[in-house]
Amino acid sequence: MTATTVRTNYEIKDPSLAPKGKQRIEWAGREMPVLRLIQERFAQEKPFAGLRLAACCHVTTETAHLAIALKLGGADAVLIASNPLSTQDDVAASLVVDYGIPVYAIKGEDAETYTRHVQKALDHRPNIIIDDGSDVVATLIQERQDQIQDIIGTTEETTTGIVRLKAMLRDSVLTFPAMNVNDADTKHFFDNRYGTGQSTLDGIIRATNVLLAGKNIVVAGYGWCGKGTALRARGLGANVIVTEIDSVRAIEAVMDGFRVMPMEEAAPLGDIFITVTGNKHVIRGEHFDVMKDGAMVCNSGHFDIEIDLKTLAAKSTEIKEVRNFTQEYKLNTGKSVVVLGEGRLINLAAAEGHPSAVMDMSFANQALACEYLVKNKGELEAGIHSIPKDVDEEIARLKLVAMGIKIDSLTAEQIEYINSWTSGT
Known part of the structure; x- marks a missing residue:
């Protein structure tokens, strides 16, 4: 304090x-x-x-x-x-x-x-x-x-x-x-997808001021938060890669036009990594080892355990703050990994949620x-x-x-039709 x-x-x-x-x-x-x-x-x-x-x-x-x-x-x-x-x-x-x-x-x-x-x-x-x-x-x-x-x-x-x-x-x-x-539908469809999608990228931009267009952005997890994040990243011109453990969600990501692969294959390709899984150590030691020099990692899931920061710190010879909510970890290999928002929710750490x-x-x-x-x-x-x-x-x-948006209502005939099994084609 x-x-x-x-x-x-x-x-x-x-x-x-x-x-x-x-x-x-x-x-x-x-x-x-x-x-x-x-x-x-x-x-x-x-x-x-x-x-x-x-x-x-x-x-x-x-x-x-x-x-x-x-x-x-x-x-x-x-x-x-x-x-x-x-x-x-x-x-x-x-x-x-x-x-x-x-x-x-x-x-x-x-x-x-x-x-x-x-x-x-x-x-x-x-x-x-x-x-x-x-x-x-x-x-x-x-x-x-x-x-x-x-x-x-x-x-x-x-x-x-x-x-x-x-x-x-x-x-x-x-x-x-x-x-x-x-x-609730009015929570996860909108809060998780549109809220997380916009505010996550807002947090990354505020913390780094980097251009997202042309970057390889790896989104770990394709739940509602991952869907929104991937959608908005693509809208800003990024090349989006999705990693998943769920076969159905992985197929959905492919059908939505994203590349899907394991994190071990995505790690050398990504410029920016965003975890939205709710699980721990989604990005860990073996992934840091093969990342590009200057790769950025951040979390928009929940707790600060999605990125294995303890292992990253152990692999580093120096940790310094280069911007607000932006820390550079200098690895013993000479390369660096940049962590945004201390691994906590980037949309709230660096932006306004x-x-x-x-x-x-x-x-x-x-x-x-x-x-x-x-x-x-x-x-x-x-x-x-x-x-x-x-x-x-x-x-x-x-x-x-x-x-100010109006929608249709069912007519009496339509109500009768959808509640009847005797009316056929």
Whole structure:
């Protein structure tokens, strides 16, 4: 922590940053009409009155609107950062100063500080947890068993977090409901594909100012995040190579016009490498050994383990920062590998994360998932639950209305036809 860090019932960089943060929060709100409608309803209905809520999210201008919605809904809410490099310090300051929401988040916080903030979230004794990567839920289960009785449920919006929740369920330790926000259509189709696609390349450009046209960009993983990243990289003129472990996704990448090969074959070819898998050590020692001099590696998955930075450091004779969020590792072979954003989420480390128009739908899902947990308290079984289809469709409908886009409706004849087995060709 720096000398300007303030510690009280919140922990932020500097309260004097609040005016700038408030201005940026209000700007983001221009492109978040769905969440604004939810805020207005929550302010009237107070669905979270008397409930404590802890949210572990990227502390950005978009997240601010989710936090405001929860408070307007009556929640006693606390917000902590889900990633050490994603916090926007001016936004954290504004949430504390202007909106009265306790925040524990500092851009660049070390592992010890992050762990302490997770404990702060649990000290709040939440009834509902909004998680990003399931760190808070995992800590609750491992260290705070006595608090599980207070939990109504949790929501999770990342692929990594859902994988961890499924592992908890297999081990019979997930004893309360968890809402799978990540797999809602209005989340992964748009947030993962269009949000990650644009913001990842935005982060790379801001960190390096390199021209992407003509570069060989290797995208590791062809899930929704990988699809979006590959699509946007090609749109900027890059030659895109995809690596995959899933045969179906690999075929899809080929059919979408990308070259597909193992990482060991892609490693000597790539100029820029982007991991979007959610797994560990996707790029490792044997890959660094054969990379071009000056090859750049970054991550847009979740945790900073997708790139094996420990092995890279062990192979290096010098590590130096050459630009903000850009470190050059000088290998003992004389070549260098450039790591962006310390291997953490490049779109949030070096840029501002997803555009607010995309997060409007993602955070609408989060807010409505929390409301669903409260409305169905005591009725949902322990385990992982999908966002109800009607909620997903309503978010999409509201977004279309806000965009001024109209769509067709089925006629009575069409409804009868698709519901009948007697009408043939």
